[in-house]
Amino acid sequence: MILIYQPKQERQPTPEEWAAAMPAWEAYGAEIQKRGEFVDAAPLADVSSATTVRVRDGKRTVTDGPFAETKEVLGGYYLVNAPTLDEAIELAALCPGAQYGSVEVRPLVEM
Amino acid sequence: MLGDIGAAEDALQDAYLVALERWPRTGFPENPSAWILAAARNRAIDRLRRERKGREKLARLAALEIASPASDPFEEEPMKALSDDRLGLIFACCHPGLGVEGRIALTLRTLGGLTTEEIADAFLVPHPTMAQRLVRVKRKIREAAIPFDVPPPERLGDRLADVCAVLYLIFNQGYVASSGEHLTRRDLCDEAIRLTSVLTELMPQEPEVMALLALMLFQHSRREARTDAAGELVPLHAQDRTRWDFEAIDRANDLLERARRYPVEGPYQLQAAIAAVHANAREPNAVDWEAIAELYARLAAIESSPVVDLNRAVAIGFACGPAAGLTALDTMHLEALENYHLVHVARADFLRRLHRFGEAREEYLTALTLTRNAGEAAFLKRKIAELVCHTERSER
Numbered sequence: 482m483i484l485i486y487q488p489k490q491e492r493q494p495t496p497e498e499w500a501a502a503m504p505a506w507e508a509y510g511a512e513i514q515k516r517g518e519f520v521d522a523a524p525l526a527d528v529s530s531a532t533t534v535r536v537r538d539g540k541r542t543v544t545d546g547p548f549a550e551t552k553e554v555l556g557g558y559y560l561v562n563a564p565t566l567d568e569a570i571e572l573a574a575l576c577p578g579a580q581y582g583s584v585e586v587r588p589l590v591e592m
Numbered sequence: 593m594l595g596d597i598g599a600a601e602d603a604l605q606d607a608y609l610v611a612l613e614r615w616p617r618t619g620f621p622e623n624p625s626a627w628i629l630a631a632a633r634n635r636a637i638d639r640l641r642r643e644r645k646g647r648e649k650l651a652r653l654a655a656l657e658i659a660s661p662a663s664d665p666f667e668e669e670p671m672k673a674l675s676d677d678r679l680g681l682i683f684a685c686c687h688p689g690l691g692v693e694g695r696i697a698l699t700l701r702t703l704g705g706l707t708t709e710e711i712a713d714a715f716l717v718p719h720p721t722m723a724q725r726l727v728r729v730k731r732k733i734r735e736a737a738i739p740f741d742v743p744p745p746e747r748l749g750d751r752l753a754d755v756c757a758v759l760y761l762i763f764n765q766g767y768v769a770s771s772g773e774h775l776t777r778r779d780l781c782d783e784a785i786r787l788t789s790v791l792t793e794l795m796p797q798e799p800e801v802m803a804l805l806a807l808m809l810f811q812h813s814r815r816e817a818r819t820d821a822a823g824e825l826v827p828l829h830a831q832d833r834t835r836w837d838f839e840a841i842d843r844a845n846d847l848l849e850r851a852r853r854y855p856v857e858g859p860y861q862l863q864a865a866i867a868a869v870h871a872n873a874r875e876p877n878a879v880d881w882e883a884i885a886e887l888y889a890r891l892a893a894i895e896s897s898p899v900v901d902l903n904r905a906v907a908i909g910f911a912c913g914p915a916a917g918l919t920a921l922d923t924m925h926l927e928a929l930e931n932y933h934l935v936h937v938a939r940a941d942f943l944r945r946l947h948r949f950g951e952a953r954e955e956y957l958t959a960l961t962l963t964r965n966a967g968e969a970a971f972l973k974r975k976i977a978e979l980v981c982h983t984e985r986s987e988r
Contacts, residue, residue, distance in 0.1 A: 530735035
């Protein structure tokens, strides 16, 4: 699992900024596909739309916002087949998000 | 219903325009609010058709139309589908996934019909800040897809408690402004009472909603008596009871009586019951403090909070004497409330009644540094001045 964190944005990107960023992301997706390691991916909506849910002693609490106030927020993910961490790091380093935010690589637990 | 508060608001505004155009010609309908919502729904359908989008939403609206074929609201009683639309809007505005400030602002804007500027002034924030808050909260509703639906039965209790909490926060903001010169912002109280009344009509089988309305009415009945000509706070026992609004008290008593017929005793019912003991006492000495202490104990059992404990200690102080009250206060672990001025006011009052004037004065002074309300500050200064007289007399 490649989790892409990015600095919290003060504002939503303009359509022009989106358009300018898209080719790099498309190329990244195509590269993972080409390597045959793509499983799933999605960008996440802005963190302002986040809702946090906790259940304690059967009682549900729902709150506005992400779990923790941090400088970087989860912006999207890629799920890839990578037999080793090094291969996953290779894929993570190709991610455009790694150039302005940070990318966390987490293995899935086999169940 | 539309899944988009912007569209719902626009539709409502269109409907108001139609109403303004039509009512002078056709006369005022029996139930204007139902009529406006019926018209709003028709307008929303027009809009969706025009936009040729949201086919699923269109289907849902059409289903609503079939469920309530009464197309002429001048003739018909308010319909269930209409109530559900309006309820759905209430539940969306008070959704726990929205920040509390956002819920309050959106409720006043969308359901109360207050302007952004009026809400900003009531909450002492700059107009652009409030405008931004509303934009943010509407965006969250849209992006997170918060539904405009009445929650399913298994969730209704919690969600209704969230709605009640928002309405009571609005009332309280009006009742005691936490800062500023005006002790009472009655517009907000009136608005909270109006909205809660609407809720009791839309959900007539919910005892906690009845109890909440009763609680608000009991408190609001004292509005003319709780400040003096100079705008200073008059404590309950010193209020001129002839200036209480007995019509409001009667209405609150009826509501509380109805709520008590249900098997569950919720937190609003207990709070309303406490308010009722005060409101129905003909003179300060007739207040049944033992009953109040007992009600606070029951409230603490379902909703433990230091504020409830504090109130219980005060009630014990009146029921069993200041020494018992002081003991209760000191054994209740109120550390969380050290910065809450009313803890110090309560302790000061017990100490004063025990003739420990020096200590009482210290507590009043601490309370004075903690309150931000001008009316309360004036009240505390008067108390301190009285104590100085006492101390001098006792020293003589």
